[in-house]
Amino acid sequence: MDVLVPLPVALPLLAAAVLAAVGTFLPAWFGDLVAAVVSVAVTAIGVVLLTRTGRHDLVYWFGGWRPSHGVALGIAFDVDGAGAALGAVAGLLMAASVAFSWRYFDETGPLFHVLLLVFLGAVEGFALSGDLFNLFVFLELMTVAAIALTGYGDEPAPLQGALNFGIVNGFGAFFLLFGIGLLYGRTGALNLAQIGRSLAGGRADGLVLVGFLLVTAGFLVKAGVVPFHFWLADAYAVAPAPVCVLYSGVMSDLGLNAVAKVYWPVFSGPLAAHATALRAILVTLGVVSALLGGAMAFLQRDLKRMLAFVTIGQIGIGLVGIGLLTARSLAGTTLYVVSDGLVRGSLLLVVGVLIRRIRSCDELNARGGGLPVSGVLFAVGGLAIAGLPPVGSFFGRALIEDGATGGYRWLPVVLTAASILSGGALLRAAGRIYLGWGSDREPVLGEEQASPEQEEPAHPPRGSLVVMLASAAALLVVGVGMAAWPGLPGKAVTAAVRTIDRPAHAAEVLEGKPPPHERASAPAPSGTSIAAGLASAAGAVGLALLALFGGLEALARRPVLRLKALHSGIVTDYVTWLTAGIAALGAAFVLALR
Amino acid sequence: MSYLPYALAVWLLVVGLYGVVTSRHLVHLVVCLTVAQSSTYVLLLAVGYRKHATAPIFKGIPLGTKATDPVVQALTLTDVVVSVTVLALLLAVAVQVYVREGTLDPDEIPAVRG
Amino acid sequence: MSARTRLPLFLVSAAGLAALLGFGVAGLPAFGDYHGPYGLVLNHVVLAQRHTTNVVAAVVFDYRGFDTLGEELMLFAAVAATALILREAREEEARQVVDSVQSEPVRAAGLAAVPVVILLGLFVVAFGYLTPGGGFQGGTVVALGLLLVYLAAEHRAYRRLTPTQVVDVFEGGGAAAFVALALGALLGGLAFQQNFLPLGRIGALTSGGSIPLLNWATAIEVTAAFVLLFGEFLEEVMVERRPG
Numbered sequence: 001m002d003v004l005v006p007l008p009v010a011l012p013l014l015a016a017a018v019l020a021a022v023g024t025f026l027p028a029w030f031g032d033l034v035a036a037v038v039s040v041a042v043t044a045i046g047v048v049l050l051t052r053t054g055r056h057d058l059v060y061w062f063g064g065w066r067p068s069h070g071v072a073l074g075i076a077f078d079v080d081g082a083g084a085a086l087g088a089v090a091g092l093l094m095a096a097s098v099a100f101s102w103r104y105f106d107e108t109g110p111l112f113h114v115l116l117l118v119f120l121g122a123v124e125g126f127a128l129s130g131d132l133f134n135l136f137v138f139l140e141l142m143t144v145a146a147i148a149l150t151g152y153g154d155e156p157a158p159l160q161g162a163l164n165f166g167i168v169n170g171f172g173a174f175f176l177l178f179g180i181g182l183l184y185g186r187t188g189a190l191n192l193a194q195i196g197r198s199l200a201g202g203r204a205d206g207l208v209l210v211g212f213l214l215v216t217a218g219f220l221v222k223a224g225v226v227p228f229h230f231w232l233a234d235a236y237a238v239a240p241a242p243v244c245v246l247y248s249g250v251m252s253d254l255g256l257n258a259v260a261k262v263y264w265p266v267f268s269g270p271l272a273a274h275a276t277a278l279r280a281i282l283v284t285l286g287v288v289s290a291l292l293g294g295a296m297a298f299l300q301r302d303l304k305r306m307l308a309f310v311t312i313g314q315i316g317i318g319l320v321g322i323g324l325l326t327a328r329s330l331a332g333t334t335l336y337v338v339s340d341g342l343v344r345g346s347l348l349l350v351v352g353v354l355i356r357r358i359r360s361c362d363e364l365n366a367r368g369g370g371l372p373v374s375g376v377l378f379a380v381g382g383l384a385i386a387g388l389p390p391v392g393s394f395f396g397r398a399l400i401e402d403g404a405t406g407g408y409r410w411l412p413v414v415l416t417a418a419s420i421l422s423g424g425a426l427l428r429a430a431g432r433i434y435l436g437w438g439s440d441r442e443p444v445l446g447e448e449q450a451s452p453e454q455e456e457p458a459h460p461p462r463g464s465l466v467v468m469l470a471s472a473a474a475l476l477v478v479g480v481g482m483a484a485w486p487g488l489p490g491k492a493v494t495a496a497v498r499t500i501d502r503p504a505h506a507a508e509v510l511e512g513k514p515p516p517h518e519r520a521s522a523p524a525p526s527g528t529s530i531a532a533g534l535a536s537a538a539g540a541v542g543l544a545l546l547a548l549f550g551g552l553e554a555l556a557r558r559p560v561l562r563l564k565a566l567h568s569g570i571v572t573d574y575v576t577w578l579t580a581g582i583a584a585l586g587a588a589f590v591l592a593l594r
Numbered sequence: 595m596s597y598l599p600y601a602l603a604v605w606l607l608v609v610g611l612y613g614v615v616t617s618r619h620l621v622h623l624v625v626c627l628t629v630a631q632s633s634t635y636v637l638l639l640a641v642g643y644r645k646h647a648t649a650p651i652f653k654g655i656p657l658g659t660k661a662t663d664p665v666v667q668a669l670t671l672t673d674v675v676v677s678v679t680v681l682a683l684l685l686a687v688a689v690q691v692y693v694r695e696g697t698l699d700p701d702e703i704p705a706v707r708g
Numbered sequence: 709m710s711a712r713t714r715l716p717l718f719l720v721s722a723a724g725l726a727a728l729l730g731f732g733v734a735g736l737p738a739f740g741d742y743h744g745p746y747g748l749v750l751n752h753v754v755l756a757q758r759h760t761t762n763v764v765a766a767v768v769f770d771y772r773g774f775d776t777l778g779e780e781l782m783l784f785a786a787v788a789a790t791a792l793i794l795r796e797a798r799e800e801e802a803r804q805v806v807d808s809v810q811s812e813p814v815r816a817a818g819l820a821a822v823p824v825v826i827l828l829g830l831f832v833v834a835f836g837y838l839t840p841g842g843g844f845q846g847g848t849v850v851a852l853g854l855l856l857v858y859l860a861a862e863h864r865a866y867r868r869l870t871p872t873q874v875v876d877v878f879e880g881g882g883a884a885a886f887v888a889l890a891l892g893a894l895l896g897g898l899a900f901q902q903n904f905l906p907l908g909r910i911g912a913l914t915s916g917g918s919i920p921l922l923n924w925a926t927a928i929e930v931t932a933a934f935v936l937l938f939g940e941f942l943e944e945v946m947v948e949r950r951p952g
Binding site: 001003005006010013014016017018019020021022023024060061062063064065068071072073074075108111112114115118121122125133134137138140141144145147148151152162178182184185186187188189190205206207208209210211213214566568570572573576579580582583584586587590 | 709714717718720721722724725728729731732733734735736737742743744745746747748749750753770771772773774775777778779781782784785786788789790791792793873876877879880881883884887888890891894898899900901902903
Binding site for chain 2: 711714715718722725726729730733734736738739740741742744746747748750751752754755761762763764766767768772775776778779782783785786789790793794838839840842844911937940941944
């Protein structure tokens with residue numbers, strides 16, 4: 001067993017505990033230092049783990065309890081390519097955030113860094129675990145740390161965000177746990193591979209369908225897929241920018257990844273006969289998220305809230321890749337969320353610079369108030385979100401589109417429309433803030449949202465400004481430049497082929513049998529997907545220019561205003577939507593998959 | 595009778611949801627959240643129960659005595675700790691909401707919307 | 709959404725959800741007929757493998773000890789989080805709140821119960837891996853014993869007894885010890901969280917290898933965490949706040 005595997009969880013958690021015990025007796029910069037060292041170490045370990053997952057998963061049994069006769073006695077980490085990559089991304093995003101906010105959270109004592117470290121440990125555990133209940137534990141640990149990191153601040157808005165976050169995610173976790181209870185009652189197992197092996201012989205009866213519904217819904221709440229997305233926009237809009245980087249860059253992605261991570265080993269056996277119907281449901285869900293996220297992003301003036309909706313849209317595109325149920329599109333989703341997560345992290349740091357300098361991240365208020373360097377970073381980020389070839393996420397989207405089978409040839413058109421909306425929103429903001437184009441009055445975009453951060457030093461020293469911009473640039477370069485890694489799409493497809501081979505994966509986890517090594521290749525992006533990428537980027541630029549110079553009055557129509565009004569910020573509404581969403585999704589499952 | 599505990603778990607989850615959706619007071623709302631969570635305790639413990647079995651504690655009883663499932667009990671312990679921590683945190687947020695806004699009605703809190 | 713559209717939408721959805729959940733639980737074995745392998749296997753092997761008579765404790769601290777690590781950190785994070793949220797706007801001047809207990813019998817009986825409750829808690833911790841009990845359960849009881857000081861005497865006495873800086877050390881230390889014991893096994897060439905101590909005689913307080921140590925680390929962490937949580941919320945009543 002690889003000795004590095006437990007460290008991404010153990011190091012941050014140990015550091016958090018020690019920091020809490022002795023932090024009050026040490027100078028304030030000590031917290032920054034510990035967080036920086038730990039996050040860099042976690043990134044490095046993640047990269048090493050990623051390079052070691054080329055031919056097989058890294059399976060690690062805690063306490064040394066290897067399974068006996070196919071029964072898992074303990075908890076396993078099952079590190080595959082996607083998990084290791086997301087673990088490394090989490091470390092990198094946190095390192096950038098800590099550098100960005102160096103000495104900024106001094107007044108909270110060590111508490112802020114303690115919670116940040118706990119959050120990192122939880123993210124890593126959630127990314128690597130191969131045990132269903134253990135996933136629940138780390139999901140909740142993430143939520144507990146995140147409620148405080150969101151709710152910290154003097155204004156009412158962060159509290160609303162924290163409350164909506166905690167309550168909606170709390171229910172998501174209960175549904176997950178209810179599903180775990182059902183599956184445990186049927187199979188007497190918690191290890192993903194073992195549950196899957198036990199279910200494989202049977203058919204998809206009520207328990208399997210409802211178990212799948214509840215487990216998936218729990219993860220989709222975390223991912224922020226429509227109609228479980230309402231909390232996300234409120235929480236991401238008010239969390240401090242450096243924290244938001246972790247939420248948007250990796251937490252949502254992990255929720256999405258967990259759907260694939262549970263579907264293939266556990267449910268792909270009994271649901272195999274219903275793949276066509278399941279594909280239709282998941283792709284529909286993803287497409288709705290992609291379009292609604294893009295549209296809502298375009299209707300925002302607060303940049304953090306805009307990026308929250310961009311996240312929802314991008315996660316929707318990722319869900320399409322998972323929902324297509326092919327190895328190639330699954331690999332596409334992995335590449336897409338990793339690359340785009342880094343880009344979104346970078347954009348949020350650029351927004352953070354704006355907030356530090358002019359105490360606002362409102363598109364209209366900040367008109368003409370941005371630094372040119374930030375403007376370049378923001379515009380490149382916006383084009384990357386739109387999927388301009390040949391940035392990192394373009395290769396992901398191309399794999400998703402090219403991996404589509406049969407009746408899904410229309411996907412590039414819809415995904416292009418979604419990307420145009422998200423990218424157009426960001427480029428419109430870039431044009432207004434950094435070039436001073438357009439007007440500073442757009443009634444359609446509504447009132448200015450409550451200002452999220454307070455007591456900001458208005459003129460950060462030059463040195464720290466350089467560090468802030470450098471952290472943003474570093475994330476952008478890695479996210480966009482991933483495409484330069486030779487053979488990366490091929491590696492991703494190879495990993496995905498292993499993920500969807502359920503029997504071989506179960507034998508690997510439970511009996512330690514090495515999986516068959518098939519080196520899969522990824523063909524170069526098709527002409528259609530290149531055209532779709534170019535059209536997305538051109539369309540986004542066009543839409544932004546149209547919005548800046550043509551104004552937005554044309555949008556002041558009832559359906560648009562209705563859509564905005566649905567996002568009411570009231571938690572009881574959100575719980576109603578959650579209930580309705582699960583009931584509707586469950587009805588679709590039961591009717592289509594029986 | 596043999597499915598009654600499961601029906602109770604379903605009832606608790608749905609009634610907890612009802613309480614949250616109709617709540618006009620944050621403290622009430624957070625307590626309803628805990629009610630919904632208790633459905634998972636009931637489900638887990640009910641799933642692991644075996645007829646005519648003793649507790650899985652082999653002090654003074656011979657090995658091999660029929661005992662209930664120990665795993666669900668450990669899971670429930672974890673679940674209880676989760677519930678306590680989330681409860682404490684959300685109540686802390688509720689205290690702060692009241693201090694700043696002077697209200698605990700969830701409909702009156704929103705500062706961010708649209 | 710107005711309350712008038714919210715409720716019908718919810719009721720329809722909740723009816724659907726209840727039907728779905730009912731559909732799901734109908735697939736479970738009838739209550740009492742469970743035969744899943746995980747728990748059955750553990751009930752048979754734990755005594756031989758771990759020398760621990762309380763199988764639940766062995767599951768909590770060893771077989772599924774990694775869940776417990778997350779759980780422990782969750783409690784730990786909740787304390788840090790509550791402090792971060794509540795301390796934010798609090799001024800450090802105590803309001804003049806008279807909260808000392810006036811009735812002598814209540815005071816005497818309450819304070820007399822303090823050592824009894826704490827002792828009970830320590831007992832529940834100490835024998836937790838042999839008989840029902842454990843670090844989580846016992847730690848909560850000990851913390852409640854300390855809270856009795858507030859109930860029977862007054863807030864200031866509770867604060868003097870549990871100064872935050874000192875309790876912080878125990879709280880972080882308990883959590884750190886749990887992780888460090890797991891990492892220690894790694895240094896010895898074993899798996900993370902693998903037992904590295906002799907298993908001892910079945911039924912003795914020294915049985916179970918590292919389980920007693922993990923049990924006590926948990927008890928310390930849980931006691932300290934609850935003491936701090938109670939303290940933070942009590943402070944809310946006692947301390948003046950800046951006007952919001």
